[in-house]
Amino acid sequence: MSPRTKDEIAAAIARDIADAHPGGAFVNLGIGQPTLVADHLPPGSGVVLHTENGMLNMGPAAHGEDIDPDLINAGKVPVTELPGASYFHQADSFAMMRGGHLDVCVLGAFQVSATGDLANWHTGEPDAIPAVGGAMDLAIGAKRVWVMMTLFDKQGRPKIVPECTYPLTGLGCIDRVYTDLGTFEVGSGGVRALELCGISAAEISARLSPLAVS
Amino acid sequence: MSPRTKDEIAAAIARDIADAHPGGAFVNLGIGQPTLVADHLPPGSGVVLHTENGMLNMGPAAHGEDIDPDLINAGKVPVTELPGASYFHQADSFAMMRGGHLDVCVLGAFQVSATGDLANWHTGEPDAIPAVGGAMDLAIGAKRVWVMMTLFDKQGRPKIVPECTYPLTGLGCIDRVYTDLGTFEVGSGGVRALELCGISAAEISARLSPLAVS
């Protein structure tokens, strides 16, 4: 088994969401790669997508004549509306999120710590302009918050770390991390590999060291 | 000039609301006598009535075929809807009130103190069942909160007092008191008679003593 493509990671997440929620689920997919998850949800999954700029039952991206500048997702991409949609204002939308009504939220990340801390909003570079958007709300705003990312950055440094070195988005908020090289649980029990893709357990342990991976 | 009837008190309040708000006003009329104010608003006053159970632009009481059990006021009396009405839930309705968006609220009272404290929800009798409803929210929930009451109770005791002996509804929240025997300002400046009806200044001072009335 080789490392997973973005689409394969997204497919794994989509399958796990559907399996864990046979009666349907309310899901928020963060900006960027997590939006790919929508393309892999099985037909009839009953998954309802929330976008934090104020909508439930968001449909796929809009093209051509379907583009409506008043109908966009959190990444400001034109989208469509599915039957059963509803619109609400920002305070109501984030109340829905903060109140724990969403089943799953999937986010990108710079780093996730072994205990589930998330860093995904700011590189911490001195001249970077800080911009958080809904990241901190999303991080604490679902019953389960999952991360989708590559396991190593472009310099080959692990992104699951003993402790985040980038500025935090949320404390102990992540419980699962889907990567190209496998799926990991994080949290109070430390890091546990649920599945490895194209890499051996020994190599993972070596490359994530000094983190212990069980 | 003789003491005012309830309708005359209500008419005085209605006139003062209209005079102070030539561009229209948003007004909440408490349960009981204050509802009489609505009948005395001049045509075209632009006054929009709020009822805290969740409606703006409430119309007069409903009769006969117009009665709809889903359309009631805070006193649970069937009412009607005027053009331009809107409905909202309880959190939104009290947010509107607490946020200071109403211009005037008119309430009944057991007692008002010289500094504007209000007691209107509980007689304090040991076997009385406490029931506050929206009274405490209304007391602090308008730019101006006025009281409509008789100046003396059935035993002849003044209801404008140095300090309330009944349990409080709100602190320093009342700025004007309309009574059968006159209209009074209360607040940090103490009690001031704006108008007396069928009673002399000397007699008011004597009967409200030890309160100083200016």
Next chain:
Amino acid sequence: MTARICADHDEAVAGTADGATVLVGGFGMAGMPVDLVDALIRQGAMDLTVVSNNAGNGDTGLAALLAAGRVRKVICSFPRQVDSWVFDGLYRSGRIELEVVPQGNLAERLRAAGAGIGAFFTPTGAGTPLAEGKETREIDSRVQVLEYPVRGDLALIKAHVADRMGNLVYRRTARNFGPVMATAAATVAVQVDRVVETGTLDPEAVVTPGIYVDRIVPVERGATG
């Protein structure tokens, strides 16, 4: 889990545990989910805490639940009404606890529960007996009282129309506590006048999005269409 259309009111309240906190919508009889409350009486859960604006009217609905001895405590703003004799009798004989909460604070505490707000400062009630023992702080030259969320295990509410995904619209002032209670309970059961196909309700006019709704019962059998 998306909303489920129930065969009857009994199914909608099934599984309510003894000791549960039950939020009951309505302001007086407007928005009162009488059929769901009747079903809760049949269901038999004991030792309940009921959160509702009033404490029952006449001898039916919430009053009947109280009369059946199922309620340990009532949290409400206005128990005393001309027709609240059931509650009045229980209270006077010491057989029911009462927590009186200003109506706006009750609504805001329910909203806080649904919105994940840990606590909030409100000027309502400051300096009154209902704030006794509560933390206060002066903010913006105004004494404010710290109030905490009120959460339910079950909410029983009444709406006008639901679609099959649980999106709700209400009717006039019967909306009252429904939308906030729907956000504040682990399980939300709604009785509606009718159920329509998904896609029928205007997405701009939905008041309670389906995410908040678990169980739906049309009041009259056959009112699904």
Next chain:
Amino acid sequence: MTARICADHDEAVAGTADGATVLVGGFGMAGMPVDLVDALIRQGAMDLTVVSNNAGNGDTGLAALLAAGRVRKVICSFPRQVDSWVFDGLYRSGRIELEVVPQGNLAERLRAAGAGIGAFFTPTGAGTPLAEGKETREIDSRVQVLEYPVRGDLALIKAHVADRMGNLVYRRTARNFGPVMATAAATVAVQVDRVVETGTLDPEAVVTPGIYVDRIVPVERGATG
């Protein structure tokens, strides 16, 4: 004072004082009241604090207000965007202050201002740099941050339709910050696609009741009917 229909956008922003805090609706360009912001540029108020989700896109609207040097401080959740070069330049050269607020906290702080809530505890941001120096408290086994209201002197928002009493409905996700900002400012100016006669909007579907609205301008002259 009930809402007034203005002859043009300039009338809707007249009287804005130097140093005012201006709430500007919109999420990106959806719901952005571009014409009102343009009028504010013409109006000339200086030293403004702008509260908006973003810090301007391209060279028009909010970006143009920033470029004109009228803004001392921006309070927003997401200044950095692909087309936020105006803000980026001002920020990097130290000519504008920035307060970054998580989007949900921003919305809730605006709501608190409109709802008369003195402050609230929220879990969002706890343990992060954006909560540094803020009061925290553990509630329900969760660290929560105390956040205060954000109030405006003026709110500029865009809605879809207004009636003559100022009742508003919005369009799709352009609703975003409009309804909360409308509650949170002393003066609320709204640009709408059209104005209809009072009584035309469904009272069940009104999103912003007219009580919150002061000044209304139809975007195109003659779009009143």
